Amino acid sequence: MRKDFLVFGQPLIERDEMDEVLDSMSKAWLGTGAKVHQFEKDFARYKTIPHAAAVNSCTAALHLSCLSLGLAPGDEVITTPMTFCATVNAVIHTGARPILADIDPVTLNIALPEIEKKITSRTKALIVVHFAGRPCDMDPIVELAGSRGIAIIEDCAHAIETEYRGKKAGAIGDLGCFSFYATKNITTGEGGMVISRDEDRISRIRIMALHGLSHDAWKRFFDSGFKHYYVEEAGFKYNMMDLQAAIGIHQLKRIEEYWKRRERVWKRYMEAFSDLPIGLPAPVGQDTRHAYHLFTVRIDSARTGISRDAFLDAMTGEKIGVGVHYVSLPEHPYYQRAFSWRAEDYPHAHAFGRETVSLPVSPKLTDRDVEDVISAVRSVLVKKYVR
Numbered sequence: 001m002r003k004d005f006l007v008f009g010q011p012l013i014e015r016d017e018m019d020e021v022l023d024s025m026s027k028a029w030l031g032t033g034a035k036v037h038q039f040e041k042d043f044a045r046y047k048t049i050p051h052a053a054a055v056n057s058c059t060a061a062l063h064l065s066c067l068s069l070g071l072a073p074g075d076e077v078i079t080t081p082m083t084f085c086a087t088v089n090a091v092i093h094t095g096a097r098p099i100l101a102d103i104d105p106v107t108l109n110i111a112l113p114e115i116e117k118k119i120t121s122r123t124k125a126l127i128v129v130h131f132a133g134r135p136c137d138m139d140p141i142v143e144l145a146g147s148r149g150i151a152i153i154e155d156c157a158h159a160i161e162t163e164y165r166g167k168k169a170g171a172i173g174d175l176g177c178f179s180f181y182a183t184k185n186i187t188t189g190e191g192g193m194v195i196s197r198d199e200d201r202i203s204r205i206r207i208m209a210l211h212g213l214s215h216d217a218w219k220r221f222f223d224s225g226f227k228h229y230y231v232e233e234a235g236f237k238y239n240m241m242d243l244q245a246a247i248g249i250h251q252l253k254r255i256e257e258y259w260k261r262r263e264r265v266w267k268r269y270m271e272a273f274s275d276l277p278i279g280l281p282a283p284v285g286q287d288t289r290h291a292y293h294l295f296t297v298r299i300d301s302a303r304t305g306i307s308r309d310a311f312l313d314a315m316t317g318e319k320i321g322v323g324v325h326y327v328s329l330p331e332h333p334y335y336q337r338a339f340s341w342r343a344e345d346y347p348h349a350h351a352f353g354r355e356t357v358s359l360p361v362s363p364k365l366t367d368r369d370v371e372d373v374i375s376a377v378r379s380v381l382v383k384k385y386v387r
């Protein structure tokens with residue numbers, strides 16, 4: 001067994017971002033400034049979209065995106081039960097009501113027929129999540145939403161590199177939201193981005209991310225004369241810092257290199273586990289690009305002889321950090337109380353959430369680490385099912 005614990009989803013932080021952070025520190029400009037502006041420009045170019053606004057998390061990006069659509073009490077927003085809680089909390093904080101539509105059991109993305117069933121006259125928006133980095137089947141979703149006047153937000157927290165039929169994730173719907181949390185494909189520690197083709201929407205989001213102030217606060221310091229600022233709306237404190245953008249600028253430059261590394265790890269796992277009685281991710285869809293954010297295996301105790309939770313413990317015992325993405329949203333007490341959601345009503349998300357385990361795929365993994373993960377999985381399972 002390996003000696004040190006393999007931390008799940010640890011980012012790869014390199015010399016360039018360390019130097020850039022030091023540069024901010026030695027200039028004593030820590031807050032929102034030129035580096036945030038640069039990171040927004042670089043990210044917009046990467047996504048080939050005209051407008052991007054950096055914020056301090058994807059949660060903030062989702063919340064501001066919901067507000068920019070004018071969501072309010074009485075409105076409904078359809079989304080998936082197989083996501084992080086932030087996706088629905090962003091809706092709840094506008095006063096609108098989240099409505100869940102179950103996933104497709106193969107792609108693990110929100111299922112079109114389930115969306116159709118949940119549309120009412122109150123449906124204002126749809127939040128799709130490109131789960132694990134695999135794009136949702138956007139053409140029919142865009143067509144359905146368009147025909148009913150429903151806006152689309154893409155939660156791209158897993159999907160920075162994702163493409164669907166030549167289109168980039170986040171640039172297909174009305175707004176795309178990204179996360180640079182420590183475990184995501186590229187990181188700023190904490191951080192997020194909203195992209196859109198709609199300039200007005202992005203400028204409103206920019207204003208709402210900084211208290212609702214009329215000017216970018218940092219620009220005031222460069223102006224020759226003193227400038228008053230005015231509060232245009234009751235906004236939030238959601239701005240990204242230069243210290244964060246300093247990391248992001250250099251992480252973004254390495255995004256392809258990291259993607260290739262994760263693809264190699266992914267393929268190695270697919271091959272190494274092909275003879276085991278566990279569920280593996282579906283093959284990558286035609287004419288799409290997968291972002292390989294999560295590698296999820298399914299542990300069905302009837303086939304493996306070990307429960308999912310016992311498997312999680314056994315892997316940790318083998319010094320391999322693992323994750324669960326996710327226990328389905330209706331299993332959480334708050335949502336049960338607030339919306340009377342029942343897990344059984346979303347059977348595919350429920351079953352997946354009870355059986356899934358995420359294995360490490362970060363670019364920080366060495367070949368040795370990858371082989372350690374494989375040996376640990378094999379030894380935990382072989383001990384259980386080969387008697």
Ligand SMILES: *Cc1c(COP(=O)(O)O)cnc(C)c1O
Pocket residue numbers: 056057058059060083084086087129155157158178179180181191192
């Ligand atoms: C990580 C994540 C978020 C939240 O991102 P933060 O940057 O941590 O706020 C939202 N949605 C999904 C699907 C995520 O995985």
